[in-house]
Amino acid sequence: MARPREFDISRALTGAMEIFWRQGFKATNLPDLLKAMGLTRGSFYKAFDDKENVYLDALDKYDATVVTKTLSTLENCDAPLASDCLIKMFEPSTDAKRGCFICNAMVELAPDNPQVAAKTNAMAERLKSGIINVLEKRNISQSSDHRLELGDLVLHLYFGHQALGKSGVDETDWSTRLKRIFGED
Numbered sequence: 001m002a003r004p005r006e007f008d009i010s011r012a013l014t015g016a017m018e019i020f021w022r023q024g025f026k027a028t029n030l031p032d033l034l035k036a037m038g039l040t041r042g043s044f045y046k047a048f049d050d051k052e053n054v055y056l057d058a059l060d061k062y063d064a065t066v067v068t069k070t071l072s073t074l075e076n077c078d079a080p081l082a083s084d085c086l087i088k089m090f091e092p093s094t095d096a097k098r099g100c101f102i103c104n105a106m107v108e109l110a111p112d113n114p115q116v117a118a119k120t121n122a123m124a125e126r127l128k129s130g131i132i133n134v135l136e137k138r139n140i141s142q143s144s145d146h147r148l149e150l151g152d153l154v155l156h157l158y159f160g161h162q163a164l165g166k167s168g169v170d171e172t173d174w175s176t177r178l179k180r181i182f183g184e185d
Contacts, residue, residue, distance in 0.1 A: 009047065010061075012037040017058040017065075021101040024108050025055050055109075059119045062101045067123050071130040082138040083178035086131060089158050090174035092165070099166030102127075103159050128155045140182050150181070 019028050019036035033051065034044055048054040070089060077085035098104075102123050110117040132151035141147050161174065179185040 007039060007043060007047075012039055012047075013054075013057055013061040014065075016054050017061045017101070020055055020058050021062070021104065022098045024104060025051070026108065052113075056115055056119065059101070059105060059116065059123075063119070063123050063126075066101070067126055071126060074130040074134050077134065080138070081179070081184045082134050082140050082182050083175060083184050085134045085138075086154060086178055087175045089131075089154075090161055090178075097166055097168065100159065100162035103162050104166075106159075107163075124155060124159075127158070128152060131155060135182075138182075153181070154178075 015036040015038060016033060019032060023032070028051075030041070030044075030051065033054070034041060037044065037054075039047075044054070048057065073088050074085055077088070079085050102120050105116050106120045106124075110120050128151045131154045132147055135141065135147045135150055140150065157174075161172065176185070
């Protein structure tokens with residue numbers, strides 16, 4: 001009979017997600033990854049096979065936690081203005097230098113890894129749908145095509161904001177800019 005796992009897989013994946021998010025895939029070596037996950041080499045290989053598989057699982061963990069939380073925040077926002085709901089996506093995080101895990105994965109691995117590209121594109125589409133729902137609830141534009149364009153614009157602004165924030169550069173007043181974009185000023 002096989003021995004049961006002696007570690008919390010969710011906690012291990014959280015550790016993997018955090019180190020990949022902070023350092024990237026290529027800069028994370030196996031000893032750093034094992035330390036972050038709290039695993040021995042044997043436990044790691046039995047559970048995940050290799051670094052790429054744990055990276056893909058870490059992206060799923062990010063989707064299930066961070067993206068889902070962001071969508072819930074947007075869905076449950078009761079502010080009357082779309083900009084007041086969407087600004088929550090642009091608020092500074094406690095560790096802005098790590099950027100957005102989706103953006104990081106899109107830049108580092110998605111061009112050469114179809115699985116990473118598919119996962120990051122799916123997360124981006126989920127975020128865009130959440131943005132469009134905020135716009136629809138607040139009657140921003142009468143045209144669904146225009147709302148789709150605005151949703152795409154806000155998503156790209158968000159990803160750009162995350163990328164600039166990673167370098168410590170972006171200190172834009174997003175609240176004012178979003179209000180102008182939606183004619184709420």
